[in-house]
Structures are given as structure tokens and as C-alpha cells.
Amino acid sequence: MLSSLLKNSRFTFSAVLLLIVVLVGVIGPMIRTANPLFAVGGRYDRPDSKLWLGTDAIGNDVFLQLIHGIGNSLYIGLVAGVIATLIGVIIGLSAGYFGGLLDEILMGMTNVFITIPTIVILVLLSVTLNSRSTVLLGVIIGVTSWPWTARAVRAQAASLRSREHVDVARLSGISTPRILLGEILPYMASYVVMAFVLQMSSGILNEAGLSLLGLGPDNSISLGKLLQGALQGEALRTGAYWAILPPTLILALISFSLLMVQSSLDEYFNPRLRRNT
Amino acid sequence: MKPFTRYLLTKIAWYLLAFLAAAALNFFLPRLIPGNPVDQIVSGMGSGGTVSSASLQRIYATYIKEFGLDQPLIVQFGTYLNRLFHGDLGTSFANYPASVNSIVRAALPWSIALQLPAILIGWLIGNVLGAIAAYRGGVFDRTVFLGALGFSSIPYFSLAILLLYGFAVAWPILPSSGGYNFINSPSFTFGFFVDALQHYILPFLSLVLIVIGGQAVGMRSMAIYELGSDYVSYENSMGLGENRIIRGIFRNAMLPQITGLALAIGSLVGGALITEIVFSYPGIGTTLFTAIGQNDYPVIQGITILITLAVLGANFLVDLSYGFIDPRIRASQQGER
Numbered sequence: 001m002l003s004s005l006l007k008n009s010r011f012t013f014s015a016v017l018l019l020i021v022v023l024v025g026v027i028g029p030m031i032r033t034a035n036p037l038f039a040v041g042g043r044y045d046r047p048d049s050k051l052w053l054g055t056d057a058i059g060n061d062v063f064l065q066l067i068h069g070i071g072n073s074l075y076i077g078l079v080a081g082v083i084a085t086l087i088g089v090i091i092g093l094s095a096g097y098f099g100g101l102l103d104e105i106l107m108g109m110t111n112v113f114i115t116i117p118t119i120v121i122l123v124l125l126s127v128t129l130n131s132r133s134t135v136l137l138g139v140i141i142g143v144t145s146w147p148w149t150a151r152a153v154r155a156q157a158a159s160l161r162s163r164e165h166v167d168v169a170r171l172s173g174i175s176t177p178r179i180l181l182g183e184i185l186p187y188m189a190s191y192v193v194m195a196f197v198l199q200m201s202s203g204i205l206n207e208a209g210l211s212l213l214g215l216g217p218d219n220s221i222s223l224g225k226l227l228q229g230a231l232q233g234e235a236l237r238t239g240a241y242w243a244i245l246p247p248t249l250i251l252a253l254i255s256f257s258l259l260m261v262q263s264s265l266d267e268y269f270n271p272r273l274r275r276n277t
Numbered sequence: 278m279k280p281f282t283r284y285l286l287t288k289i290a291w292y293l294l295a296f297l298a299a300a301a302l303n304f305f306l307p308r309l310i311p312g313n314p315v316d317q318i319v320s321g322m323g324s325g326g327t328v329s330s331a332s333l334q335r336i337y338a339t340y341i342k343e344f345g346l347d348q349p350l351i352v353q354f355g356t357y358l359n360r361l362f363h364g365d366l367g368t369s370f371a372n373y374p375a376s377v378n379s380i381v382r383a384a385l386p387w388s389i390a391l392q393l394p395a396i397l398i399g400w401l402i403g404n405v406l407g408a409i410a411a412y413r414g415g416v417f418d419r420t421v422f423l424g425a426l427g428f429s430s431i432p433y434f435s436l437a438i439l440l441l442y443g444f445a446v447a448w449p450i451l452p453s454s455g456g457y458n459f460i461n462s463p464s465f466t467f468g469f470f471v472d473a474l475q476h477y478i479l480p481f482l483s484l485v486l487i488v489i490g491g492q493a494v495g496m497r498s499m500a501i502y503e504l505g506s507d508y509v510s511y512e513n514s515m516g517l518g519e520n521r522i523i524r525g526i527f528r529n530a531m532l533p534q535i536t537g538l539a540l541a542i543g544s545l546v547g548g549a550l551i552t553e554i555v556f557s558y559p560g561i562g563t564t565l566f567t568a569i570g571q572n573d574y575p576v577i578q579g580i581t582i583l584i585t586l587a588v589l590g591a592n593f594l595v596d597l598s599y600g601f602i603d604p605r606i607r608a609s610q611q612g613e614r
Contacts, residue, residue: 117547117588119550119584120581124302205432236438241442263426
């Protein structure tokens with residue numbers, strides 16, 4: 001499977017880009033362990049051999065913040081993605097497989113949540129909480145973004161449950177949890193992986209959006225908080241491009257490569273979408 | 278007509294439920310904080326140093342009066358809903374005694390003027406581009422597709438910051454912030470119009486490029502799907518003109534794209550919150566940003582409920598028009614819900 005995926009140049013290119021960013025975000029903070037929220041210079045010192053990306057508006061090392069910020073943003077995206085996918089799969093699977101009243105109730109709930117814009121719930125939840133850690137932020141984003149996954153998983157589960165192999169399993173007396181895990185879930189695994197990739201991407205962007213609104217994680221750095229600090233500190237208008245362009249570009253890079261990975265996976269799993277591009 | 282009436286009624290019921298859920302979130306979430314919620318909010322504002330103690334007391338009194346805080350929570354919720362239905366969003370904390378309505382009214386036209394043209398123009402260009410790319414194929418398709426994919430997958434605030442850096446800092450041909458020059462004041466004069474237009478270009482561009490990208494990608498895949506259908510090969514074999522075939526494909530691939538348009542217009546109020554913040558554009562996003570910084574809870578709540586209403590309204594209209602257009606969808610949606 002992997003070897004044929006790697007032949008897709010779009011997949012390889014974006015996966016390598018992503019891998020580099022992830023490595024920087026994971027290994028970087030292990031090598032440069034200094035506190036990124038500690039002033040080491042003046043306001044907007046230019047980049048030099050010691051401070052690779054200069055300092056920000058309050059004299060913190062931008063490069064150090066960037067590598068810690070990448071790690072934290074990815075972490076928030078991961079937490080949000082795992083939670084959203086988990087809730088989505090559980091709700092979608094139960095609604096689709098069991099059907100009936102349970103389906104009605106769960107899908108009613110899902111449809112109500114889908115129509116309320118995510119940003120509204122995010123803002124309200126974040127305003128309510130006085131302190132927000134990176135984990136908590138990931139959880140908040142995760143619990144607000146499951147409905148799309150739930151709806152899609154439900155559609156798949158509803159069509160899978162009437163397949164022959166599921167009927168056979170049911171007739172041979174296999175317990176329901178084992179049917180769900182062994183006969184239904186594997187057939188939508190590719191779909192769930194793609195949904196997870198999208199959830200992670202939107203989780204990272206949601207964090208950035210919340211941070212730009214002033215609702216980012218406390219006492220820690222993220223790509224969104226870097227952007228917010230730079231925008232509030234008038235980094236662009238004072239010409240301190242080194243403080244604002246790196247997080248902007250890294251966010252674009254992460255979002256771009258995650259979506260590319262998702263769309264090439266989609267093409268891989270749905271041959272109908274393939275066309276010689 | 279009878280099944281349609283039933284369809285309509287169930288839809289209305291669901292949207293009402295969604296609105297109630299949103300209003301409940303709006304109302305109850307801040308009250309989940311232990312202790313008297315207003316105490317919490319007001320003391321939080323006091324320690325932030327944004328409001329003087331005399332006005333804190335006035336705010337406190339107003340808040341008690343507005344919501345009847347001595348009443349049980351459920352009665353307060355009723356009061357809140359009642360005010361909402363009368364279009365009253367309450368009184369601002371930070372700009373006391375300004376009403377939230379007046380604050381929103383000042384910001385909303387800027388947001389709409391920025392986004393409505395961006396959505397409409399971007400939608401049109403994106404769809405035409407996507408349909409042509411799908412039909413032509415080859416290098417043109419590849420260029421359009423990759424470009425559109427690039428723009429649609431870049432976060433919109435990243436593009437905004439890049440444009441801002443490119444055209445207002447590195448090559449300073451356009452103003453970098455605000456809706457108009459601060460020495461001006463809004464008026465219906467030619468000078469102000471030119472000034473506002475200059476401030477408009479960059480935020481508009483940052484939004485329209487993203488919309489074009491997203492629409493082109495969507496339209497292209499819909500159109501490729503259409504290309505495989507019988508009527509296209511029939512028209513091709515009949516030797517009909519290229520333009521005519523593209524127009525045919527366009528019309529048939531349009532339905533989902535129209536939904537996209539309606540939903541985009543629905544997300545208009547809250548759609549470019551961050552763009553406005555990046556450009557310090559005087560719309561809803563900047564207002565929300567300021568309100569969050571000042572713990573101005575009534576303004577935050579007013580804006581969130583407004584965003585919700587816009588999105589619910591657009592979704593409802595889409596559902597409604599689908600019910601009219603396509604009886605099959607109506608039937609399947611009755612089953613699906």
C-alpha cells in the first residue's frame with residue numbers, strides 16, 4: 001500500500017514537507033530547552049548569528065518561540081483531532097449501526113450542532129474558561145468539531161450494516177462490539193484516517209484563530225500566539241518581518257501539506273477521482 | 278403540497294431547536310462559572326483595570342435589572358430570550374451605556390461591504406475557472422487546479438498577512454490598516470470613496486482569492502464527474518461548440534455550488550473575523566476582538582448570537598430551496614434526518 005502511495009508525487013511531496021515540520025516541532029524543543037517566554041534582547045532586534053530570527057516586540061527569541069510553537073500547535077491539533085474523531089466515530093457508528101430511535105436522537109443532536117457555527121461555540125467556551133492550557137484548548141476544539149465526522153461515519157455504517165459479511169457475522173452469534181470493531185470499522189478505516197487528518201488540520205487553524213482573537217493558551221507559546229503577538233506589536237508596520245512571516249508561512253505549510261496528504265489519500269482510496277494530473 | 282408542508286414544518290422545528298441550543302449556550306455558559314456570574318464578570322473587569330468602579334456599580338445595577346438576577350435561572354433565560362426576540366442585545370460593559378445594538382450596527386456594514394462582493398465575485402470566477410479547467414484538461418487544468426488547491430488550502434489569515442506584507446510594507450503601494458485614513462471621517466464624498474477603496478483592496482483580495490480557489494476546486498471535480506455522463510459525449514459527437522458544452526456542464530454541476538454560495542453568504546457575519554483583525558478593518562471581527570480584550574460580555578454574546586442567526590438563516594433557505602427544486606432530495610431528507 002505504502003509503495004503505491006509513494007508513487008503519487010503529490011503525496012510524497014506533502015508528506016515529506018509535513019515530516020520536516022513535525023521533526024522541527026518535536027526535536028527542536030528537546031535541543032533548545034531554554035524558556036521561549038524569556039526576554040533575551042530588545043524590541044525587534046534584527047536576526048543575527050545568535051538569534052536566528054531576531055526578537056519580538058517584548059524581546060523574546062523568535063526562533064526559539066517558533067520551534068516550541070510548532071510543537072504546541074501540532075499537539076493542540078493532535079488532541080483536537082483525536083477527540084473529534086473519537087466522538088464522531090462513536091456517535092456515527094452507534095447511530096448508523098443500531099438505527100431506530102437511537103439514530104433519530106443522535107442524528108438530531110448532530111444536526112443541531114452542525115448548524116451552530118463552530119467559531120461561536122469556541123469563542124463562548126474560551127471566554128467562559130478563565131485559564132486555558134494547551135491540552136484544554138485542544139479538548140475545547142475537539143469537542144466542537146465532531147459533528148461532520150459523526151454524520152459521515154453514520155452514512156457509512158448504515159450502508160455497511162446490511163452487507164453480507166455483517167449478516168453472516170450476526171447470524172453466527174458474534175457479539176455486537178466485536179461486529180462493530182471487526183466487521184464494520186475496518187471497512188471505513190481509510191475514511192476515518194482521512195477525517196482525522198482534516199480534523200487535525202482544522203484544529204491547528206482553529207487554535208490560530210482563537211489565539212488571534214486573544215483566546216489562546218495561557219503561559220505557553222503557539223503559532224497562533226506568535227502571530228497575535230506580532231500583529232499586536234505592529235511587527236509588519238515597523239518592518240519586523242522576521243517576527244511575523246515565519247509563523248505565517250509555517251501555518252500555511254502545515255495546512256497545505258495536511259490537506260494535500262488528505263486529498264492524495266482520497267484519490268488513492270477512491271479510484272473514481274483519479275485523473276492523470 | 279402536503280408532504281412539502283410537512284417537510285417545511287419539520288425543518289422549522291429543527292432550526293428552532295438549533296437556535297434554542299445556541300441561545301442556551303450563549304446564556305448558560307458564562308453562568309457555569311461558580312459563584313454569582315455577574316460578580317465574576319464585573320470583578321474580572323475591575324481587576325483588568327478597563328473600567329472605573331463607579332461605572333462598575335452602574336453596570337452591575339443595569340445587569341441585575343436587565344436579567345432579573347434575583348429570579349431563578351430559568352426565568353432569567355426566559356427574559357433573555359424575550360429580549361432577543363425583540364432584537365435587543367443588551368448594554369455594553371466597556372462602552373457603558375452604549376447599547377450592543379448600536380455597536381453592532383456601526384460594525385456590520387463594513388463586514389458586509391467587505392465580504393459580500395468578495396463571496397459573489399469569487400464564486401463566479403472560481404466556478405467558471407473550474408468548469409473550463411475540467412473541460413480543457415492538460416496544462417491549463419493542471420495550472421488552475423494546483424493554483425486553486427494552493428489558495429484554498431492556505432489559511433485565510435496567512436494569505437492576508439502575506440498580502441499585507443507584500444503590498445503595504447515590502448512594496449508600499451497600499452495602506453496597511455483601517456477602513457479609511459484616520460484624518461478622514463466617513464462621508465459621501467469622492468475623496469472619502471477613493472480613500473476607502475484603497476483600504477478595501479488588500480482585505481478584499483485576501484478573501485476573494487481564497488473563495489476563487491475553493492470554488493474552482495469544487496467545480497472542477499463536479500464538472501469532471503459530469504464530463505463522463507452521456508449527454509456530454511452526445512453533444513461532443515454532434516460537434517456542438519465548446520462554449521455551449523461548457524455552459525451545459527456548468528448548469529448541471531451548479532446545484533451543489535449554489536448551496537455553497539448560500540452557506541458562504543450565511544457565514545458572512547462571522548466569516549472573516551481574523552481578516553478584519555489583521556487589517557484592523559472596522560467590522561464585526563475587530564469589534565469582537567476588542568470586546569474579548571475588554572471582557573465586554575454582552576457585546577461578545579451579541580456578536581455570537583448574530584453569527585448563529587445568519588448561519589441558521591442561510592441553512593434554512595438552502596433546505597427550503599432544495600425542497601422546492603428537487604422532490605427526490607426532499608424525500609431523502611425526510612428519511613435521513
